[in-house]
Amino acid sequence: MGTEMVDVEAQIDREEYPAIFEKANRPVTLKFEEVVYNIKINQRGILKKNAQAEEKQILRGISGVVLPGEMLAMLGPSGSGKTTLLTALGGRLGGRLAGNITYNGMPFSNAMKCNTGFVTQDDALYPHLTVTETLVYTALLRLPRTLTKQEKVQHAEAVITQLGLSRCRDSIIGEPLLRGVSGGERKRVSIGQELLINPSLIFLDEPTSGLDSTAAQRIVSKLWELSNGGRTIVMTIHQPSSRLYYMFHKVLLLSEGNPIYFGKGSGALEYFASIGFAPSLAMNPADFLLDLANGVSTADSNENHTAIKQKLVSAYKTNLSDNVKSELKIDYQHHESTMDDKQFRRWSTTWWEQFSVLLRRGIKERKHDSFSRVKIGQVLAISILCGLLWWQSDISHLQDQVGLFFFYSGFWGFYPLFQAIFTFPQERMMLAKERASGMYRLSSYFMALTLGDLPMELVLPTVFVVITYWMAGLKQTPKYFFSALFTLLYSVLCSQGLGLAIGAIVMRQKSATILGSVIMLAFLLASGYYVHNVPKFIAWIKYISISQYTFRLLLGSQYKPGETYPCGSGKTCLVEDFPSVKPVGLDGRAASFLALAVMLVGYRVIAYVALIRIGVPKR
Template structure:
């Protein structure tokens, strides 16, 4: 561990610049043997009354191989062949029914290995509003150890930017399909750069050239080839490489329906298939030829059954290559066994507070565009002024109208924050999965930074709404009453937001979560105490779990007192407390209402936190 920190310190300070693309201090030999992976799938029902059962499907069927430092392995195969599943298994990120042996310098996957492993997913999961520099600097502050200063980490990030050729676009935002940003190739290099920050010895990449033109793909693979030349072990899946790319790979693993069809040097692949009776009939890209074979398409006989071709190739592999590959796995030495011995180390590179601080800064930078979007501001302002005009100076002489305004507060600011919060975790699921799988931060630091960062932004719009509608609606002009009303409304906004967070984290499906949220809030509204005054006893308990009920009760208390009167008839005054809509909820018991909302505030967020614990946890 000390050696790793010293190396990173030298790199960050510029004393050993070649280390970013130069040699790695810990060469890793990756071996895998008899890797089998099974999943259970539901059988289709025959008739509506018949219950569908489960069947077990084998995704990987005894795959073996070895990749040494300085080598780049490309896994090829048609869609559904098991490439990504195998890559995920080798990267220590696949749980479930996985069997076989996967070792790293002769040892199983561990925290020490995770620190020396980079994993680049097929989809570039990046924040669209952050610049290239911000993205890499924030990642460096999270992934590099506390032994480096903030400036050292920023310097190291800039070094990676230079080495990956991202200097030209370093101040451009990442962008998204709806937001113009850097190009696809630059975005892919940013994703690779995030993993290169830790100077990994072992790098996994899932379809790094997907969606890129041939020139950009060539540049990406050339970059990976340079990384391998520095003593790193590079493993990738790739769909359909050009012939130029194909001959850059040191080793090829060809898969079809989970069966290995070839493992060995890429330059010898065509010779192997020629020896078993499958040679190309005309000069062509070797990758295209072997992928045709993996799909069961033989150049010799176009009418031959594809399943027969695949079965023949799998049998040929078992007869000609399987034993040879297993022998190679057993005979090749492990590099750096002593240097990679498991030592007692902290699980996290950075402290809880450092993680919280960085995540808070990053989150505010990214989400300020969404929190204060023009559409959202216009929506609130239009509703606020319309509400003020409808309830224009209603006064206590129109008590029913005033109470209606207070209940509208509970309705609008029950639904609005809930539906904003529902999108929080489903939208960030991919990012959370990616970063937690890499061991970047604790879930608690992420969750608390998210709560702290969102709170001020979520309270600005309801504050503006109250300022506009309170005075236009003719509510009690006393400053004390105004601030009490504002406090109650903001308190209910935070509670309603918690319901949205919990629903989003539990369901992780926006359509289902919004539907469920609508049902819950409408139920709370109906039981709030305004619409129905004679509620049957068997269903009246709903009001005790209703946010709307407690908010409405506190808003009534913030405006009126027990001895206050209103004109109920010409020259006749009545007590506000005797008004039916007020009498039903009653005065007093502020402490009980505040405590009930406090329980909901904490409880819903606790539910959200527990639901998030299943997201992004690396299987061990």
């Protein structure tokens, strides 16, 4: 792929592409033996890393085998360890994980990662992109560079056809306050993103969560069809209907991290009846299994829940554990296929290709937020109000002009700061999902986001200056106008960098907003406009204040040393001696420019380093 991007909105061939993903390329046998996972928590239940924290066991020796063509459903109540186990099997769980997990007899590797799809419970999708755009951009990032751009688009089209998304192909994804595709269609889009690489092993976390029975039936039916193509499918599911339950080839039932059943879904009721736990009336098998996992037995409602769970765990060890161990020892050589890790590059595409796709996708998605009617209306309203309040304020009203420049530095310190603070917290799920899938380098994502936001972030402050500068009657020459404009835009970029850094470090919108407000208010108070005699022990704040340097550069863009203003009774005074100007001064512009340059780069470096922690855990 070159620097030229594929226009996913262009007319492309709408013919029905063949189902190019009917069969898995490399069938995978998944084995997991005595998987144990521990975490350390304090008394308040907060995750801790210190040695003094209490250790809690989340998974307690879970074993099983899933063959190509089989679909395993992991059932259990909330907190039973389903998602933790799924994450471990998918190679995405770090920390204190013990046991043996193999894929065709080999540990998790880069080759296996390229052959695995992982669908999270929450659909991390960009709301303003259409279904086609979402899948095409994913194809351009995930499919290997050996394919042409048109071939990648055809892969996306094939997935759209295979998953029955043709009807909504041109509909946006949407979000709670933006109408888009249905919940079932969103889930199919998420599955489609993983199917693009034609994986042999697919993990899904609660794929039917929040869907009605019909939509859930369509999702599981499609997964059942995929398993018939030789794929190995593992999913967690909370409370499936009886129709869905009987589609599962195997079922793993968990209770507080313990396995209490592993085997064919059709044989679960017979097994539990054999150990004295039979349903007293006809009911959904999944409901009955969940009751047992919660320690509820219809046979003896008075029996203690904990005692029931202990009986079930003991019965599993006595009756099923040996069978599972025997199955683990079977050598499924007829399913094996060699996957040389050296054949698989860590990245499917080059850095420049990733940057180009991410830049295009980012601009297309974020332009809706940057240029929303509310934000445009807000800036226009404040611009006109400022122009009217400072209408034709000449140098005889020096205090008013100085106040306008201070307002410039204050308003355009806060506005881009809060715009940028929300960037990474809002994209955290998307970044974690795509980085875990190995779609792109963090550096290509960060550069695409930073450069893509530049034109959008600079348009509104430019409009603001154009309106207020001429209405306020400041010096009417291009030299002074562009000097003020470039100073303000320079400041906007610095404030944006600070917002990105705060958002990347804190990652919680409310906390990041509070922290950003405190920092920017401290910068404003120390900028030399409100307080002229700042005590030395706290005067250091002004040296890191974006507002102080911006205020000085704005004053320097309009006034020069030695310039005078009328100060009453026919007298003239030096502008640099004016009470509101003297603490800041008109000199030191080069130092101020350099200080802001350090902040412009430094804050972004901090943001990038903070984002590194959002990556793929190493096993």
